Structure formats: structure tokens, C-alpha cells
Amino acid sequence: xxxxxxxxxLGLFFVLKGSVLSRIWKVLLVNTALAIVVTVVHGxxxxxxxxxxxxxxxxxxxxxxxxxxxxxxxxxxxxxxGRKLWGQLVADTQNFTRQCQSLIQQxxxxxxxxxxxxxxxxxxxxxxxxxxxxxxxLRDTREAGELNGLLREEEGRQMGQTMNSxxxxxxxxxxxxxxxxxxxxxxxxxxAVIDTTLSSMVAVGIGCERIKTTPIPFSYTLLLHxxxxxxxxxxxFGLVDSIGFMTPGVVAIVAYTFFxxxxxxxxxxxxxxxxxxxxxxxxxxxTIEINLRESIGETVIPPALTxxxxxxx
Numbered sequence: 001x002x003x004x005x006x007x008x009x010l011g012l013f014f015v016l017k018g019s020v021l022s023r024i025w026k027v028l029l030v031n032t033a034l035a036i037v038v039t040v041v042h043g044x045x046x047x048x049x050x051x052x053x054x055x056x057x058x059x060x061x062x063x064x065x066x067x068x069x070x071x072x073x074x075x076x077x078x079x080x081x082g083r084k085l086w087g088q089l090v091a092d093t094q095n096f097t098r099q100c101q102s103l104i105q106q107x108x109x110x111x112x113x114x115x116x117x118x119x120x121x122x123x124x125x126x127x128x129x130x131x132x133x134x135x136x137x138l139r140d141t142r143e144a145g146e147l148n149g150l151l152r153e154e155e156g157r158q159m160g161q162t163m164n165s166x167x168x169x170x171x172x173x174x175x176x177x178x179x180x181x182x183x184x185x186x187x188x189x190x191x192a193v194i195d196t197t198l199s200s201m202v203a204v205g206i207g208c209e210r211i212k213t214t215p216i217p218f219s220y221t222l223l224l225h226x227x228x229x230x231x232x233x234x235x236x237f238g239l240v241d242s243i244g245f246m247t248p249g250v251v252a253i254v255a256y257t258f259f260x261x262x263x264x265x266x267x268x269x270x271x272x273x274x275x276x277x278x279x280x281x282x283x284x285x286x287t288i289e290i291n292l293r294e295s296i297g298e299t300v301i302p303p304a305l306t307x308x309x310x311x312x313x
Contacts, residue, residue: 001280003307017309018276023267024259028252031232031259035251038236039244057231057238064227068261071216071224075269078211079279082271085211086284089131089204093288096197097124097295103190104180112296116152119176119185124292125150126169127201131288133165134205135281138212138272146285166205173198208272216269228258280305280312 002018016022100120101110108114116122129150136143147156155172162168177194180186186194232255239247271279283305293301305312
């Protein structure tokens with residue numbers, strides 16, 4: 001996710017980091033080059049004058065802009081829903097660690113120094129592992145050491161053999177919670193409160209997977225792609241007779257707008273990826289880890305992630 005103050009004045013025209021220009025510059029260059037050629041030959045192709053007025057482009061341009069706006073709104077809804085789900089996970093993990101510490105009774109007072117042998121510490125660490133596992137599942141990446149020390153060795157080995165590691169971790173949460181009820185370490189009614197929080201965390205994961213596995217219908221996206229490209233590449237023929245040498249400049253501005261909106265919708269449609277404008281899942285996972293480690297009294301806590309070249313991952 002790009003994190004920076006809005007440039008002012010001329011700076012707006014020279015910002016490249018986070019701009020959609022890096023995704024469309026090739027097709028924009030081709031479109032502008034075509035406009036230059038059309039201007040030089042004045043719309044003549046093989047001695048045949050191609051005459052187009054501005055009327056069809058006016059009729060097509062307005063609906064195209066509206067449809068692009070609708071699609072981008074749909075894409076942003078997916079982006080915003082993903083952010084709300086991860087915000088819910090941040091809240092759920094904080095509630096969970098508080099409930100584990102205050103509701104589950106153990107012979108020894110709660111302390112992070114008890115390590116994974118204490119069910120309370122074990123479940124809180126597992127909540128951190130759940131956030132990391134969900135991030136990797138959504139991004140189709142592999143765990144790279146973030147779970148070291150968060151799970152017992154056998155549990156970590158079993159998780160590595162499963163296809164759905166977040167679900168495996170939640171099943172282990174249920175096993176530990178059920179064992180606490182059997183041993184009388186927590187009342188059944190209070191266990192139901194913790195189980196509700198766990199269910200909310202599971203719902204977050206399922207909601208994120210729903211966004212990931214249900215893209216905007218391809219036929220709708222394809223229709224907009226084709227229409228935008230045809231509109232921009234035919235536009236020089238409709239403008240050259242009326243504005244002459246200004247045609248390439250006007251075409252470049254219109255094409256930048258339409259190609260940019262099209263590319264931006266593609267980019268935010270899948271909010272859990274690794275593009276610059278996707279959600280900063282690494283940062284959200286680190287926030288969860290910091291919150292939970294602080295809550296259990298740890299002194300060695302990883303630092304919060306900060307933007308690198310205005311980009312927060």
C-alpha cells in the first residue's frame with residue numbers, strides 16, 4: 001500500500017511511485033504514436049480518407065466512463081471489505097488474548113516465561129501464527145520463519161502437511177479449549193465466550209478466501225477492456241479533422257484516463273496480492289504480533305514495519 005502525503009502543484013505530474021503509469025505506459029505510448037501518425041497523414045490510410053466525427057465518440061465515451069466507474073467501485077468494495085476483515089482480525093486477536101489471560105485458570109500466575117507449556121501462552125502464540133498462516137494462504141506464498149517459536153515442534157510439523165493451515169490452527173485451538181473445560185480450568189459458559197471469538201476469527205479467514213476465489217466476472221472485465229482499447233485507438237481519426245496538430249496530446253490525455261482506470265480496477269480487484277496498491281498484510285500481521293506479545297508481558301518485541309520508498313507491504 002502506498003503511504004505518502006499528496007503532492008501539490010507541479011509535483012502531481014512527476015510522481016511515479018504508486019502511479020498506474022508503470023502498468024499502462026507501453027499501450028499509452030503505442031496509442032500516442034498512432035495519433036501522431038494519423039495527424040501527419042491527416043487520417044488517410046492507403047490513399048483512403050477515414051472520416052469520423054466526434055459524435056460516435058461522445059455517445060460511446062460517456063457510457064464507457066460510467067461502466068469503468070461502476071467496475072472500479074466494485075473493485076474498491078472488494079478492497080475495502082478485505083481491509084475491514086483484517087481490521088476485525090486485529091480486534092478479535094486482542095479480545096482473544098485478554099480472554100485467555102483472564103478466563104482460563106492455571107495453577108501458576110500468567111507469564112510469558114511459562115512458554116508453550118502453558119495453555120494460555122500456547123493459544124495466544126497460536127493466534128499470532130493464525131494471522132501469518134492466513135496471509136500466506138491468501139498470497140499463495142510459503143511460511144519463511146515467522147512461526148518459529150510460536151508452535152510446538154510436532155504441531156508445526158503437522159501444520160506443514162495440511163492444505164489449510166489456518167483451519168488446522170483453529171482446530172488445535174478447539175482441542176486446547178475443550179481440554180480446559182474437561183479439566184475444570186474454565187467454566188463452560190466462559191468457554192463459549194472464547195469460542196465465539198475463535199468463530200469470528202474463522203469467519204474473517206473465510207471472508208477473505210471468498211474475496212480471493214470470487215473475482216469480478218471475466219466477461220464483464222473483457223467487455224470493458226475491448227471497448228476502452230477500441231475507443232482510444234479510433235479516437236485520433238475522430239479528432240484530427242477538428243483539432244489538427246493537437247490530436248496526439250488530447251488522445252494521450254483521454255487514453256491515460258481510460259487505460260489508467262481500467263488498470264487500476266485490475267490492481268485493486270485482488271486486494272491480498274503483492275502489488276504496491278494492495279493491502280499491507282505484512283504490516284497488519286506485525287501489528288497483531290506486537291499487540292499480543294505486549295499483552296503477555298514480553299520485553300523483546302519485533303519493531304513495527306514502516307514504509308520503504310513510500311510502500312507499506
